[in-house]
Amino acid sequence: MLRESSNAKGEGYDLNLLTGAGGDGNIPHGALLVSFADAVLGTDNRRLDDVRAAIRSRMGDAALVDAAAIVATFNAIDRVADSTGIPIEDARAASTADIRAALGINQFAEARGEIADPRDRTDIARR
Amino acid sequence: MKISYAHAPVPVRDDVIAAHAVAWERIANPGTWFDGATRVAIAAETRNAPHCALCARRQQALSPFGIDGRHDSLGTLPERMVEQIHRIATDPGRLTRKWYEQVLASGTPETEYVEIVGVVVTVVSLDTFCRALGIPAHPLPAPIPGAPLRRRPATARQRGEAWVPMIHPKDLEGELETPEERKLAKYWGGGLANIRRALSLVPEEAYAWFQLVETQYLPGKAMRDFANEYRAITHAQIELIAGRVSVLNQCFY
Numbered sequence: 001m002l003r004e005s006s007n008a009k010g011e012g013y014d015l016n017l018l019t020g021a022g023g024d025g026n027i028p029h030g031a032l033l034v035s036f037a038d039a040v041l042g043t044d045n046r047r048l049d050d051v052r053a054a055i056r057s058r059m060g061d062a063a064l065v066d067a068a069a070i071v072a073t074f075n076a077i078d079r080v081a082d083s084t085g086i087p088i089e090d091a092r093a094a095s096t097a098d099i100r101a102a103l104g105i106n107q108f109a110e111a112r113g114e115i116a117d118p119r120d121r122t123d124i125a126r127r
Numbered sequence: 128m129k130i131s132y133a134h135a136p137v138p139v140r141d142d143v144i145a146a147h148a149v150a151w152e153r154i155a156n157p158g159t160w161f162d163g164a165t166r167v168a169i170a171a172e173t174r175n176a177p178h179c180a181l182c183a184r185r186q187q188a189l190s191p192f193g194i195d196g197r198h199d200s201l202g203t204l205p206e207r208m209v210e211q212i213h214r215i216a217t218d219p220g221r222l223t224r225k226w227y228e229q230v231l232a233s234g235t236p237e238t239e240y241v242e243i244v245g246v247v248v249t250v251v252s253l254d255t256f257c258r259a260l261g262i263p264a265h266p267l268p269a270p271i272p273g274a275p276l277r278r279r280p281a282t283a284r285q286r287g288e289a290w291v292p293m294i295h296p297k298d299l300e301g302e303l304e305t306p307e308e309r310k311l312a313k314y315w316g317g318g319l320a321n322i323r324r325a326l327s328l329v330p331e332e333a334y335a336w337f338q339l340v341e342t343q344y345l346p347g348k349a350m351r352d353f354a355n356e357y358r359a360i361t362h363a364q365i366e367l368i369a370g371r372v373s374v375l376n377q378c379f380y
Contacts, residue, residue, distance in 0.1 A: 001350070001351075001362075001366040001369065001370075002363065002366035002367055002369075002370050004351065004353070005353055005362045005363045005366050008353035008354075011363070013363055013367075015370075017367065017371075018367070018370040018371055018374050019374055025367070027361075027363045027364060027367055028361070028364070029364065030364075030367055033360075033364055033367055033368050033371075034367065034368075034371050036259075036368070037368050037371040037372050037375065038371070038375065040255060040258055040259045041372065041375050041376075048258075048259075048261070049261065052259075052260075052261055056136075056137065059359075059360070060359060061137035061138060062137075062138075062140075062359035063359040063360050064137055064259075064260070065137055065138070065139055065140060065143070065260070065359070066140075066358040066359045066360045066365075067259070067360055067364070067368055068255075068256050068259030068260050069140075069143060069256060069342075069343035069344070070343070070344060070360075070365050070368040070369055070372075071255055071256075071259050071368060071372055072252045072253065072255040072256035072259060072343055073252060073339075073340055073343040073344045073369070074344075074368070074369045074372040074373055074376075075251060075252065075255045075372055075376065076248035076249070076251045076252035076255065077248070077322065077340060078219060078220075078372065078373050078376040078378035078380070079215050079216075079219045079244070079247065079248050079251060079376075080244060080248050080322065080325050080326065080336070081322055081325065081378055081380035082215075082219040082220060082222050082376075082378055082380070083215045083219060083222055083227075083244050084241070084244065084289050084290055084291045084293075084325040084326070085222075085224055085227060085289045085290030085291065086288070086289040086293075086321040086322060086324070086325045086380060087288060087289065087321060087380075088321075088379070088380055089320060089321060092320075100379075
C-alpha cells in the first residue's frame with residue numbers, strides 16, 4: 001500500500017525506511033513515525049514518552065491519535081494473518097515481488113519454513 | 128463497563144471511542160462458540176501472556192519449538208487454549224501450520240480457534256492503542272450471561288488457501304442459511320483480500336473485527352483513494368506506520 005501511495009502521488013518514497021534506513025524517506029516526519037511504531041512495540045517507556053511528545057509538538061494531537069490507531073490496528077492484524085495462515089493474494093504477490101525481495105521481507109516466511117510468494121507454491125497452502 | 132478516554136492526554140476521535148466500546152462489549156457477551164465468561168478469560172490470558180516465563184524463553188530461542196514446559200497461566204482456561212493465546216500474543220511471526228495442527232489435535236475445534244483469535248487481537252489492538260497514548264489499559268468487562276450461538280456457516284470450507292477454513296465471497300451469492308452469513312455477504316459485497324476473510328469461519332468475528340479495523344485505519348474505499356486524505360496523517364504516513372509495525376512483527380502477509 002505504501003508503494004501504491006508512492007506511485008499514485010509520484011513522490012518516490014524510499015521504502016527502505018520500513019526496514020530501518022535512516023532519514024524520512026521522502027515522507028514528512030517519516031523517521032519520527034517509524035520511531036513511534038518502534039517505541040510502542042518496544043519496552044522503553046521513557047523513549048515512548050519522548051516520541052509521543054515529539055509527535056504532539058511537531059504534528060499535533062490528532063496526528064498522535066491517528067498514528068496510535070494505526071499501530072493498534074496493525075499490531076493486531078498481523079496476528080490475524082499469522083495465526084490463520086492466509087496467503088498473499090496472487091496479484092499482490094506479483095506486484096510486490098521485487099520490493100519484498102529487496103527489503104528481505106520474504107525471509108520472514110522462509111524462516112518459518114514457508115513460502116512467501118504463492119506463485120511458488122507446489123501445494124496451495126502455506127506449510 | 129463503558130470505555131472512556133476522558134483521562135487521555137489528547138482528545139480521541141468519537142468514532143474510535145464508539146468502536147472501542149462496541150469491541151469491549153463484544154468481549155463480555157456470549158460469542159459464537161464461547162460464553163461471555165470464557166471470552167473474558169481469553170482476554171485476561173492475552174494480557175497475562177507477556178508475563179509468562181515459558182513464552183519469554185521461547186521468544187529468546189532460535190526456534191520456539193525446542194522449548195518445552197508449562198505456561199504461567201491464570202489457571203482458568205485449559206492448557207491447549209493458553210498455548211494458542213500466548214503464542215499468538217507473544218510470538219506471532221513464528222507460528223507455523225504444524226503448530227496450528229497441533230493446537231487442533233490437542234482438542235480445540237477450528238471454530239473455537241478462530242473465535243479465540245478474534246478475542247486475542249481485539250485485546251491486543253485496544254491495549255496497543257492505550258500504550259501508544261500513554262494511558263493504562265481498560266479494565267476488562269464483566270461477563271454478560273447467555274449461551275453462545277453455536278452456529279457454523281455451511282459456506283465456510285477448507286479450500287487449501289489458509290490454515291483455517293474460510294468463506295469465499297462467491298459462496299455468499301446464493302441462498303444463505305444463517306443471519307451471520309447474510310450480514311457478511313452484505314458487508315463484503317464482492318471480491319476482497321484474504322485478510323478480510325481470515326476469521327470468516329466465525330462470521331460475527333470477521334464482521335466485528337473489520338468494523339474496528341476500518342474505524343482505526345480507513346474505511347475500505349478510502350484505503351486506495353490516494354487523491355483524498357481522511358485522517359490527520361496522510362496515506363503515506365499511515366502506510367509507513369503499518370509497514371513498519373508489520374516488519375517488527377515479521378509478518379510477511
